Amino acid sequence: MKKPLSEPDLPMEAASVSDGTLRSLHGYQIKRAFNVIQSDLNRTLKPFKLRMITYTALILIVDNPGLRQSQLAEAMDIERPNLVVIIDELERRDLILRDRLPSDRRAYALKATLAGRRLCEKAVAAVQAHEERLLKGINPDALRTAMKVMQLIEANRHRET
Amino acid sequence: MKKPLSEPDLPMEAASVSDGTLRSLHGYQIKRAFNVIQSDLNRTLKPFKLRMITYTALILIVDNPGLRQSQLAEAMDIERPNLVVIIDELERRDLILRDRLPSDRRAYALKATLAGRRLCEKAVAAVQAHEERLLKGINPDALRTAMKVMQLIEANRHRET
DNA sequence: TATTGTTATACTCTATAACTATA
DNA sequence: TATAGTTATAGAGTATAACAATA
Numbered sequence A, B: 001m002k003k004p005l006s007e008p009d010l011p012m013e014a015a016s017v018s019d020g021t022l023r024s025l026h027g028y029q030i031k032r033a034f035n036v037i038q039s040d041l042n043r044t045l046k047p048f049k050l051r052m053i054t055y056t057a058l059i060l061i062v063d064n065p066g067l068r069q070s071q072l073a074e075a076m077d078i079e080r081p082n083l084v085v086i087i088d089e090l091e092r093r094d095l096i097l098r099d100r101l102p103s104d105r106r107a108y109a110l111k112a113t114l115a116g117r118r119l120c121e122k123a124v125a126a127v128q129a130h131e132e133r134l135l136k137g138i139n140p141d142a143l144r145t146a147m148k149v150m151q152l153i154e155a156n157r158h159r160e161t
Numbered sequence C: 001t002a003t004t005g006t007t008a009t010a011c012t013c014t015a016t017a018a019c020t021a022t023a
Numbered sequence D: 001t002a003t004a005g006t007t008a009t010a011g012a013g014t015a016t017a018a019c020a021a022t023a
Helices: A026-048 A052-063 A069-076 A080-092 A114-134 A140-155 B026-048 B052-063 B069-076 B080-092 B114-134 B140-155
Strands: A096-101 A104-112 B096-101 B104-112
Touching (some): A026 A052, A026 A114, A026 B026, A026 B114, A052 A114, A052 B026, A114 B026, A140 B140, B052 B069, B052 B080, B052 B114, B080 B096, B104 B114
Antiparallel strands (some): B096 B104
C-alpha cells in the first residue's frame, strides 16, 4: 500500500485501492509489519546462519541455562514438535547442547556452549542495529504502547475450540 | 509466555524463563500477537470457507471493483504468483470474476459477484466480532497508536540488496 | 495414566525464475 | 523491450496424531 490513492495515469477501468486501513481488520496491518520485520531480520541474521526462530531459541537458552524443551516451546509459543528441529540445528552447530536431567530422564536441560554464547552476543548486536533501523523515527512512548497492545492481544487469545 | 516467572514446583535444575520482552527483539512480540490474531481469525472465517488472505482479497475486490491483480497484489503486499491461487479459489467459488480489460488485454478487472458481496458482508460481521473479542480492554487511543507504529515499521522496510 | 521428546505428515504463506500473451 | 498474469517449485512456519521412554 505504498501508493495510497489514485494514480494519475490509470485507465478509467482500473480502480484505485482504498487507502490504508482495511475495514475491520487491524490484524492485516500487524501482518504486514511482521512480514517486514521478519524478512529484514532474517537478512540481518543471515551472516550468522540464524533465522528469527533459531535466534530466539538461542537467546532464550543463553539467558536461561537449563531450560527444558517443553519450557522453551511454551516460552516461544510454538508446538513441541516444531522445536525439535530447531534444537537439532543449534546442537549440530555446537551452539547448544542437550544435557540429560538426572532428576527426570525424559527431559533435557538445554545449555549454550561458549561458541553459542559468543555467536549470540554478536547476533544481538546486529539485531539491535536492525531494530534501530526499523524503528527509526518512532516515538519511544508510542513503541512502548504498541508493544503493550501486542501483549494484550496475545492475552486475549481465544482458547475454546 | 503465560507464566512470567518461576514455577514453585520445579526441580532445581530447571530454570525459569525470563519474563516478557526478549532482549532487543520487539519483532518477536509482534510475531506472537500476529499468530494469535491469525489463528483466531481463521477459526472465525472457517464457516465461510475463507482464510485471512482470501478474506482480505475478497474485501478489497468488493470495495474496489475493477481492481487488477497486480494492483491487488501490491495492496496486499504479496507477490503476484501467490495471488493467482487466491483469485483462482475465489473465482472457482463464484465469489468474484475476472473480466478482461478491453484497453489492455493482458490484464483482468476483478469484480465481486452478488454472492461474493453477500458472503463478504456476513464475513465482515463475524470479523468485527472477532476483533472486538481480541481487542477487548484495549484503549482505543493505544490501539490507534499501535496501528500507526505498524505502518511506520512497514514504511522503514529495508530495500537494498 | 501422564509427560518429554520425537517422528511423520500436511497445510499455509512466502519468494523466485521462467514462461505466454499482450503492449 | 517491458508488463500482466501464470506455472512450477522451494523454503519456512505451523499444527496434529501417534510413538518410545520415563514418570
